Amino acid sequence: QKEVEQDPGPLSVPEGAIVSLNCTYSNSAFQYFMWYRQYSRKGPELLMYTYSSGNKEDGRFTAQVDKSSKYISLFIRDSQPSDSATYLCAMSASRRNYGQNFVFGPGTRLSVLP
C-alpha cells in the first residue's frame, strides 16, 4: 500500500460545478496537510495548508482533514476552466525540517469544461 493515495483521474466537470478531490493516507503520524495545484509543465503552487483535523476555507477552496479516517479533501466551488490542472496533496509528520518529510500524492488531473 502506498503511503498516500489519490485517484489519478482525469476528472472532468462542467464549469460552475463543485469539485471534490481526495487523498487517503496510511501514516497516522501525518499532521500537516497541503494541497498544491500544478499546471502542465509548471511547478506546484501552494493552495491550502492545514494542521491536524478540521476545515479551512479560502475563497472558492475548502480543505478538510479527517485524521480518524486518514482522509483529506479539497473542495472547489464554482469551478472555472482556469482550475484545470493537476492537484497534488502533500503531508508531513514533522514540524521541524518538515520539507524533507513531505510525502506527495500522485495527483488528480482535473478538467473543467466551459
Next chain:
Amino acid sequence: GAVVSQHPSWVICKSGTSVKIECRSLDFQATTMFWYRQFPKQSLMLMATSNEGSKATYEQGVEKDKFLINHASLTLSTLTVTSAHPEDSSFYICSAAQGDNSYNSPLHFGNGTRLTVT
C-alpha cells in the same frame, strides 16, 4: 508573493555531458532548498535537501556523485547532472523553504526543468 526562479526551463543534451540547473529565491532568503524529480503522471520524488553553506543531504538511492548540489548563497542552489544518460531524462523541480523550514515556512516551487538526454 514569494517567487522561486528555475533556469533553464528545458534543456536537451547529449549522453555523457553535464547539465547545470539553477534555482533562485528572488524575494526571500532560503536557508533550505529541495530538489525533486517527477516522471510523467507521477508525483514528486525528493532527491536531496540543500542547505546553505553545508553539504546536501541525499535521499536513499540518489547518487550524490551523479547529482551534484551546491547551495553557495541564501538565494541560489544548483543541481548538476554529471555524465547524463537517457535514463536521467525527467522533469526536475526545486523548492525553497521561506523561513526556518518548519511548518510555518511554506514551500515555494520553481517551474521545473525538463531535461532530455539523447
